[in-house]
Amino acid sequence: MNDIDFIRHDYKTLQSKHKVQVIHAKVKRVDGATSSVILENGDVIPFHRAVVSPGIDFKYEKGYIEGSEEHSPHAYKAGDQTLLLRKQLEEMKDGGTYVMVAPPNPFRCPPGPYERISLVAHYLKTNKPKSKIVILDQKKKFSKQGLFQEGWEDLYGDMIEWRSVEFGGKVVKVDPIKRIITTDENEVKADVLNYIPSQKAGKLAFDSGLTKGDWCPINTRTFESRLVKNVHVIGDASIATKMPKSGFSANSQAKIAALQISRLLKKMPAINPPKLANTCYSLLSPTYGISVSAVYEALENKIVKVEGSGGLSPMGANKEYRMLEAEYAEGWYKNQTSDIFR
Ligand SMILES: Cc1cc2nc3c(=O)[nH]c(=O)nc-3n(C[C@H](O)[C@H](O)[C@H](O)COP(=O)(O)OP(=O)(O)OC[C@H]3O[C@@H](n4cnc5c(N)ncnc54)[C@H](O)[C@@H]3O)c2cc1C
Known part of the structure; x- marks a missing residue:
């Protein structure tokens, strides 16, 4: 059995190799009106465009x-x-x-x-x-x-x-x-x-005026909020249906948001339609894997699955097939985490 360190990662390589400035601090609000991120410690960070990925929160209910x-x-x-x-x-x-x-x-x-x-x-x-x-x-x-x-x-x-x-x-x-x-x-x-429990966008999304109902409406081509200009929302908090709320989806959305932002900052038109992807592997035991995958494209107001892309593991496959998928799942994890953190 793995322990928690197996899924822990740090930002050291992002800082040393990719020269990303990382600030560990709680954000109070992303303020569209003043184009600034307001930290809980009082610091204010101005931006031309911001990307927010605040994750989820819970809707406590029925005694929970x-x-x-x-x-x-x-x-x-x-x-x-x-x-x-x-x-x-x-x-x-x-x-x-x-x-x-x-x-x-x-x-x-x-x-x-x-x-x-x-x-x-x-x-x-x-x-x-x-x-x-x-x-x-x-x-x-x-x-x-x-x-x-x-x-x-x-x-x-x-x-x-x-x-x-x-x-x-x-x-x-x-x-x-x-x-x-x-x-x-x-x-x-x-x-x-x-x-x-039932879920909704992370609190920061609500505090920043990025939500309508429980989640954050976005321009599906650029991930820019439909409610706050120059703020882009990716990941679980965004309404990116038909994409599932997954780490893979969030990573794919991050890349598209970054690409579109770099174009918009240069006054170039956004890529249209951008393509996104997701694969979800699941282990039923350490040696038994299954998966679902799809490629998506962002149309005017929605994200749709590209016809004929991806697919689902077959029913009734033999042990060797399931074992191979479990190995692919491990490879997927190594690739994703190295893509994000290395
Ligand atoms: C049991 C389980 C298994 C999963 N398995 C898979 C899988 O196999 N494959 C897959 O692709 N996905 C998987 N996922 C889903 C994946 O973890 C999420 O979809 C992904 O983490 C979403 O990324 P996010 O950036 O939207 O949210 P998060 O990863 O939750 O990131 C949000 C971050 O924002 C920070 N934050 C929030 N508010 C503030 C604030 N005010 N100030 C500063 N920071 C703030 C949070 O601390 C957090 O670090 C799994 C999830 C679970 C629970």
Whole structure:
């Protein structure tokens, strides 16, 4: 099993090799009116154009209030929450029940909850085989569902029970301290409760006037905010449908935003239509991988999948195929992180 350092990265190479000036500080507001970033320490940084990628925040609801995550971690922003969930899992008794509440759309990383369930199942099968996993899903279906369910049955038998919002999964009430969830059908008692709440754009987006509803509307060709001039929003906070909210998407959007900004600053027309891409690998065990990928292009007001691009891993593939995809997933991670941080 990897520890948290496996997913930790620093900005040293960006500073030393690429000469990027990195300031570690909390931003209070990105102010379009004065074209400046206002830091919480009072410093003000002027800009011609700014790119904001503030990530997500949670919509606490149904008894899962702010602070609840100390008992029932969402572990959907990496760091302390990831470590807490791991600790609880390690302390859970053999024969215990791990319950995940999976969020409604749209949310960060559509296959993320189900990949996590797979790897939790792998850990439990190896270490605590009498345990059960229950997913209470606030959706009717999920990403790569057929592939996940095929793999779960193959690898973990009946350890994982998935209940959709239509069939017994709808959460009516939560007690995050006692870890009891009331659904529209019954009460479920969890030994570990991984409650992933509904999501919205990160607070900074709201504080900077970049949101309409829960997310940030953008010009899909340049990622410039439709609400604040000269401020571009990328990543999970932006409305970039049909692209999924993923790290790969965010990276692809960053490149397009940078390219378009460099052209706009030189008074050149934006590239039209820009092409973007996404691949989401998921591990069902360390040696069993599946994937979905697509190329996208940004039209006037929306981002669409390029017809015939990408695809999904096939159903019914053999062990060797799944093993190769697990290796590709590792390669993908190395490539992405080296692209971003090196
Ligand atoms: C369990 C899980 C598995 C995942 N697996 C994959 C995967 O396999 N492939 C993939 O492509 N994606 C995956 N993702 C999704 C991926 O992590 C996100 O889509 C990606 O991180 C989005 O990037 P972002 O820049 O929008 O947000 P973030 O990565 O959350 O970055 C936002 C940053 O802004 C900072 N910030 C926010 N407000 C302020 C402020 N006021 N001042 C200063 N800084 C601020 C935050 O601290 C944070 O560092 C996964 C996510 C999860 C939870």
